[in-house]
Amino acid sequence: MTAAALMAFLHHAAAFALVAMLAAELVLVRGELTVARARQLLRADAIFGISAGVVLAVGALRVGWFEKGASYYFHNVPFIAKLSLFVAVGLLSIYPTVQFLSWRAALKQGQAPQVPEHKLRAIRRVIHWELAGVLLIVLCAALMARGVGFVAPVRAALPAPEGVAKKVAAEMLALARHGMTEAAIARLAPEFDFARMTPLVVGPAWERATPSQRVQLNGEFQRVALRTYAGLLASTPDVALEFGPPRKPAADETELAVHAQLRRSDDKVEIDYLLERTEEGWKIYDLRVDGASLASTWRSEFAAQVRERGIDGLIEALAARNRRAAAAAL
Numbered sequence: 221m222t223a224a225a226l227m228a229f230l231h232h233a234a235a236f237a238l239v240a241m242l243a244a245e246l247v248l249v250r251g252e253l254t255v256a257r258a259r260q261l262l263r264a265d266a267i268f269g270i271s272a273g274v275v276l277a278v279g280a281l282r283v284g285w286f287e288k289g290a291s292y293y294f295h296n297v298p299f300i301a302k303l304s305l306f307v308a309v310g311l312l313s314i315y316p317t318v319q320f321l322s323w324r325a326a327l328k329q330g331q332a333p334q335v336p337e338h339k340l341r342a343i344r345r346v347i348h349w350e351l352a353g354v355l356l357i358v359l360c361a362a363l364m365a366r367g368v369g370f371v372a373p374v375r376a377a378l379p380a381p382e383g384v385a386k387k388v389a390a391e392m393l394a395l396a397r398h399g400m401t402e403a404a405i406a407r408l409a410p411e412f413d414f415a416r417m418t419p420l421v422v423g424p425a426w427e428r429a430t431p432s433q434r435v436q437l438n439g440e441f442q443r444v445a446l447r448t449y450a451g452l453l454a455s456t457p458d459v460a461l462e463f464g465p466p467r468k469p470a471a472d473e474t475e476l477a478v479h480a481q482l483r484r485s486d487d488k489v490e491i492d493y494l495l496e497r498t499e500e501g502w503k504i505y506d507l508r509v510d511g512a513s514l515a516s517t518w519r520s521e522f523a524a525q526v527r528e529r530g531i532d533g534l535i536e537a538l539a540a541r542n543r544r545a546a547a548a549a550l
């Protein structure tokens with residue numbers, strides 16, 4: 221028997237015992253209250269209490285470890301209802317238990333407790349309510365086990381794609397004027413999807429590259445790409461970048477383009493930021509400058525370099541370009 225099945229068995233056995241004890245209490249409290257009956261009632265109530273403890277403890281273990289995980293249950297309306305009903309039944313059960321315990325003094329002396337009829341009626345009424353509560357708990361249990369009423373957790377809203385493009389543009393603009401440092405590259409790189417971009421621009425050679433070559437290609441290409449983009453923005457001092465009106469992406473949209481216009485004193489450049497939705501938010505995977513994709517331009521340039529000098533030659537060419545740019549403080 222697996223641990224999960226054992227837990228399910230204990231949960232059900234304790235739940236059945238709990239219901240059986242409530243039913244027994246209802247029958248016992250109906251007839252004439254003799255010493256034997258009063259003792260049986262006390263015993264039934266003690267077993268009821270133990271069963272409730274086992275149901276709760278095993279239920280909590282199932283919630284946390286043996287079934288679908290706490291986050292599932294705490295986003296499930298029938299589970300919350302079930303737990304609330306369990307607490308309500310627990311509170312209701314206080315009254316009969318206090319009454320039964322008050323009979324112990326008489327029972328110790330071998331006498332039947334003298335209980336007025338209205339109190340017995342009140343005990344019966346409370347037990348009826350407890351049974352009704354348990355019936356609802358079973359309904360909730362069946363619903364929750366089948367995923368009915370599961371409310372998907374609200375995911376933190378991703379920053380809008382325009383926001384990502386604007387943030388990168390603003391940072392780039394500032395950096396381009398003061399030089400692209402390694403710290404700036406580390407800060408900006410996560411806004412781009414280099415895991416997609418580098419294989420795209422390296423082309424078929426990526427498949428042949430060793431793991432260490434891939435790391436080097438990725439590192440050098442990141443620097444080249446970010447510097448090229450920063451260079452584009454810093455090409456003239458009076459540059460201004462204007463974005464179109466923001467558009468809310470549809471829930472199933474995974475890729476989109478954010479349009480911007482780069483205005484310089486003497487001309488205008490149309491820029492499209494191509495973004496894709498990833499687990500960590502919208503990321504830029506390409507840039508189109510006046511309709512020409514930077515990734516495609518790099519792709520043909522890099523393919524020629526790989527043909528002439530191999531993958532290591534491409535790595536060296538990219539590294540040399542970065543060294544020159546760093547020396548020129550961009």
Ligand code: HEM
Nearest residue numbers: 235275276279280282283287306354357358361362364365
């Ligand atoms: C009188 C109290 C309770 C009764 C009668 C009861 C009854 C049941 C029943 C009949 C099931 C099986 C549902 C199905 O598979 O169709 C079940 C499952 C379960 N119960 Fe309870 N339960 C009670 C209290 C609790 C409490 C207090 C907890 C948590 C603290 C709990 C946690 C669970 C969990 C996690 C499952 C597994 C559901 C699944 O398969 O996803 N139960 N319960």
